[in-house]
Amino acid sequence: MTDSLFRPPAALAMSQEAAAAVLDPESLAALAAVCDLAPLPALDDLTTARAREVLAGVDLLVTGWGCPPLDAEVLAAAPRLRAVVHTAGTVRGHITEACWERGIEVSSAAAANAVPVAEYALAMILLTGKQVLERARALRSTGVRDRLPRIPRTIGNHRRTVGILSASLTGRRVIELLRPHDVGILLHDPYVTDADAAELGVTKVGLRELFARSDTVSVHTPLLPATRGLVSRPLIEAMRPGAVLINTARGAVVDQDALTDAARSGRIRAVLDVTDPEVLPSEHPLWACDNVLITPHLAGSQGNEWRRLAEHAVAETARWASGTGFLHPVRRERLTYSA
Structure with missing residues (x-):
């Protein structure tokens, strides 16, 4: 100009x-x-x-x-x-x-900032599908690789089911990034029509169904009065054993006490780039959970x-x-x- x-x-x-x-x-x-x-x-x-x-x-x-x-x-x-x-x-x-x-x-630069958040979510979806963090930790402690017969068939990303909570700018970008991968994508968003879902190439489902059917749930809903605590105890309890909850949105969207209980029991895994509060107190039990990865709100632009x-x-x-x-x-x- x-x-x-x-x-x-x-x-x-x-x-x-x-x-x-x-x-x-x-x-x-x-x-x-x-x-x-x-x-x-x-x-x-x-x-x-x-x-x-x-x-x-x-x-x-x-x-x-x-x-x-x-x-x-x-x-x-x-x-x-x-x-x-x-x-x-x-x-x-x-x-x-x-x-x-x-x-x-x-x-707003929300669309620009959604790009790295979606990249982080994609990386964590794929890494947790292969149980990379847990298996790397086991290798470090034992010095022994997994033998083929001992690798569970639940490990891997082939035809894994990924649930996206909210077709926000970031949620839509995650859906786009997942397309080349051999996964099924479920979506819950009350503002998305059946026609919109078809255009996105996803299956639109109810909120509880999203949590019950998904191997991984990636949370992308904004924090609003209506979404505070949206990921409730009943939804977390509906998740499959070994399923993963990834939150790159806001910590308060998730019932953190319920998540803590589920993680401490070993029933589900979690990747949390956001918590409530940020940063969690040093004595918070989530820090001691080997099945939980907490990162310092770094998914956005850095x-x-x-x-x-x-x-x-x-x-x-x-x-x-x-x-x-x-x-x-x-x-x-x-x-x-x-x-």
Whole structure:
């Protein structure tokens, strides 16, 4: 984009850590080429004199992790603000009712951030299907490989049944990544029609059936009032012996006490990239379960994957400046059932 085209006055609003991680010098230069970017540092406190001075002149905010809420008071200080480009997933933490009431256009990088989460889920589905972690641990402790007659026929990914809880952006990406593999895919999502399921190439089932029939259940539902504790004790108890629960969504979607009981009994296995709370206390019994892998909320964008988020911000800013409109808009009416 050349300087002859409209370059909207813009500013970064996020924590200093987020700005440094997501927007390296090359990304900042690319962003500055499509908007008139206010000088750094990013705004991490929107009540300061500097913040109010910057806000008074911006048409667009590029936000990220740690952005303060854009409430009525902030918007009063930003009379020209018409658009927000978010460099992460959910916008619930900073986009307020005041933003929607003003008609501010919002874009989110949720689709970009879904890519590494889905890759993590796929990797864990396949690794747990082969019981890689348990068998590696056994090899380390015994120094003996499994003999062929002793390998159970339950091990492996041939015609394994994978249940996807929610056809969110990440859930749909996981379904796409699973297509080349010889697995059956079940889906539960109350907002997906039979026609949608057929197009996705999955079998739509009820919630309990998903847990009862799946060898692996991968949780991708957003945390909403209606989904808190959705993965309940009865659902966990319905899972097959040896089945795997993978959670890359939010810890509070799962009844953690029920999961702990099932894992400690050895009845099911789990891969948890999220817990409630994060991080679990050191004395929590899940840490002692060899059949549970807990990772530090790393499935989302990390390291070089941050460049994808930055590229999203540049592309969306350029589209908005050209009058084309956002490719990945956030709709107010969809927030009742999306992240």
